[in-house]
Amino acid sequence: xxxxxxxxxxxxxxxxxxxxxxxxxxxxxxxxxxxxxxxxxxxxxxxxxxxxxxxxxxxxxxxxxxxxxxxxxxxxxxxxxxxxxxxxxxxxxxxxxxxxxxxxxxxxxxxxxxxxxxxxxxxxxxxxxxxxxxxxxxxxxxxxxxxxxxxxxxxxxxxxxxxxxxxxxxxxxxxxxxxxxxxxxxxxxxxxxxxxxxxxxxxxxxxxxxxxxxxxxxxxxxxxxxxxxxxxxxxxxxxxxxxxxxxxxxxxxxxxxxxxxxxxxxxxxxxxxxxxxxxxxxxxxxxxxxxxxxxxxxxxxxxxxx
Numbered sequence: 001x002x003x004x005x006x007x008x009x010x011x012x013x014x015x016x017x018x019x020x021x022x023x024x025x026x027x028x029x030x031x032x033x034x035x036x037x038x039x040x041x042x043x044x045x046x047x048x049x050x051x052x053x054x055x056x057x058x059x060x061x062x063x064x065x066x067x068x069x070x071x072x073x074x075x076x077x078x079x080x081x082x083x084x085x086x087x088x089x090x091x092x093x094x095x096x097x098x099x100x101x102x103x104x105x106x107x108x109x110x111x112x113x114x115x116x117x118x119x120x121x122x123x124x125x126x127x128x129x130x131x132x133x134x135x136x137x138x139x140x141x142x143x144x145x146x147x148x149x150x151x152x153x154x155x156x157x158x159x160x161x162x163x164x165x166x167x168x169x170x171x172x173x174x175x176x177x178x179x180x181x182x183x184x185x186x187x188x189x190x191x192x193x194x195x196x197x198x199x200x201x202x203x204x205x206x207x208x209x210x211x212x213x214x215x216x217x218x219x220x221x222x223x224x225x226x227x228x229x230x231x232x233x234x235x236x237x238x239x240x241x242x243x244x245x246x247x248x249x250x251x252x253x254x255x256x257x258x259x260x261x262x263x264x265x266x267x268x269x270x271x272x273x274x275x276x277x278x279x280x281x282x283x284x285x286x287x288x289x290x291x292x293x294x295x296x297x298x299x300x301x302x303x304x305x306x
């Protein structure tokens with residue numbers, strides 16, 4: 001019986017580079033090593049991953065990193081330029097911009113991650129169901145998708161959040177309702193190429209139900225493409241959330257959400273540029289990071305790039 005334990009010391013390198021794996025565990029470890037090497041050879045993906053990790057650290061350790069109370073107002077120090085005391089200056093109410101940017105990372109990641117966790121299962125299940133079952137199920141589900149795709153995502157999110165009311169939770173629901181149709185389209189396209197595969201036919205001949213085939217065989221095959229698409233869509237989710245905050249329909253003051261900070265600083269852009277420029281740059285960097293990392297993730301998760 002093959003061992004699932006890697007060799008120690010000097011033989012580990014040879015074990016990782018063995019041309020013929022002796023166990024499924026060894027094959028998985030070798031495949032993981034190749035994917036990590038491919039990611040490591042992509043500087044732009046590493047840059048994106050680095051920025052994302054910085055955002056995560058900021059969000060997790062925000063109380064330790066922030067230098068001031070994000071809600072404390074002091075009009076005697078309003079509109080101060082960046083200095084040793086206030087690293088990124090102060091806003092129109094005398095609040096420390098650096099501390100608010102740090103805590104704003106929490107809100108941005110909260111919206112992006114929670115939206116992704118809602119969108120991915122919905123889009124994946126609807127897309128795989130439509131692609132595998134076909135017929136009237138496919139027609140009905142895809143026409144619903146077409147209706148959602150007929151509107152720009154930001155306009156659709158604005159309509160939903162206007163109906164639901166302002167707030168972070170309602171913004172997440174609105175962005176999710178606007179973001180799932182492209183995932184469903186992608187999952188359906190993947191399923192159409194998978195359902196005619198020989199192994200799917202073999203499972204079907206063994207008497208497996210359509211639900212079991214979709215959940216156990218089709219969904220896992222579509223998952224890598226969906227993960228890549230979700231990662232790339234994070235940039236659009238962040239921009240949409242910032243747009244809702246800018247318009248006053250997302251996070252509400254005095255919440256340190258980057259879009260809301262950008263909105264409050266726009267009237268001082270010519271005299272106190274840092275109030276609007278710094279949250280704008282934070283939104284730009286976050287969006288760019290997810291785009292760069294998503295592009296690198298596509299190379300290591302997509303089997304066609306192996």
